[in-house]
Amino acid sequence: KAGVTQTPRYLIKTRGQQVTLSCSPISGHRSVSWYQQTPGQGLQFLFEYFSETQRNKGNFPGRFSGRQFSNSRSEMNVSTLELGDSALYLCASSHGAGREQYFGPGTRLTVT
Amino acid sequence: GEDVEQSLFLSVREGDSSVINCTYTDSSSTYLYWYKQEPGAGLQLLTYIFSNMDMKQDQRLTVLLNKKDKHLSLRIADTQTGDSAIYFCAESRNFGNEKLTFGTGTRLTIIP
Numbered sequence: 001k002a003g004v005t006q007t008p009r010y011l012i013k014t015r016g017q018q019v020t021l022s023c024s025p026i027s028g029h030r031s032v033s034w035y036q037q038t039p040g041q042g043l044q045f046l047f048e049y050f051s052e053t054q055r056n057k058g059n060f061p062g063r064f065s066g067r068q069f070s071n072s073r074s075e076m077n078v079s080t081l082e083l084g085d086s087a088l089y090l091c092a093s094s095h096g097a098g099r100e101q102y103f104g105p106g107t108r109l110t111v112t
Numbered sequence: 113g114e115d116v117e118q119s120l121f122l123s124v125r126e127g128d129s130s131v132i133n134c135t136y137t138d139s140s141s142t143y144l145y146w147y148k149q150e151p152g153a154g155l156q157l158l159t160y161i162f163s164n165m166d167m168k169q170d171q172r173l174t175v176l177l178n179k180k181d182k183h184l185s186l187r188i189a190d191t192q193t194g195d196s197a198i199y200f201c202a203e204s205r206n207f208g209n210e211k212l213t214f215g216t217g218t219r220l221t222i223i224p
Binding site for chain 2: 050055056092100103105
């Protein structure tokens with residue numbers, strides 16, 4: 001079974017721009033969660049989608065948004081990029097019943 | 113509140129056992145996880161334990177949970193150079209809540 005895939009793997013953007021990251025979960029998984037990983041703040045939860053509905057949200061500004069499609073693929077969008085948004089963005093997929101969550105390789109975003 | 117703490121560094125001789133410790137504060141934690149992250153990679157799920165269990169063994173890995181003290185440990189037997197990585201413990205609160213709260217990570221270094 002294929003694992004969680006994320007595209008693109010690397011991105012360089014300029015302050016003020018916006019970016020869209022994509023995550024394809026493991027086949028059969030209906031939950032997709034997003035995390036931001038930075039050296040200073042560690043791993044922080046952004047949001048979780050289950051069956052196209054946002055079920056849980058972390059403490060991030062409204063510039064961070066997401067959505068999930070009927071095939072469970074998910075996208076997250078960051079608008080008006082700031083230097084502090086430079087991070088590794090990880091998505092995780094699961095069946096949605098609070099058990100195993102499997103992570104993708106991440107998208108490394110650099111904001112200049 | 114939610115808080116998960118780990119030591120930042122651990123050095124172990126090749127062939128010895130490694131023990132990585134974690135403490136958490138949320139008594140409603142349902143599942144507790146151990147993830148491994150190698151340089152430039154995403155998070156690899158190593159193992160997880162349900163909060164009503166005391167121990168779980170999976171090949172070289174042994175997880176011990178002391179729910180009274182809110183203490184979780186991961187023992188890696190016969191540590192190899194390929195075990196060099198950052199190890200994160202994480203907790204989730206209840207069924208249907210996929211949000212993981214992560215510790216700071218413990219960097220395991222293997223001494224030849």
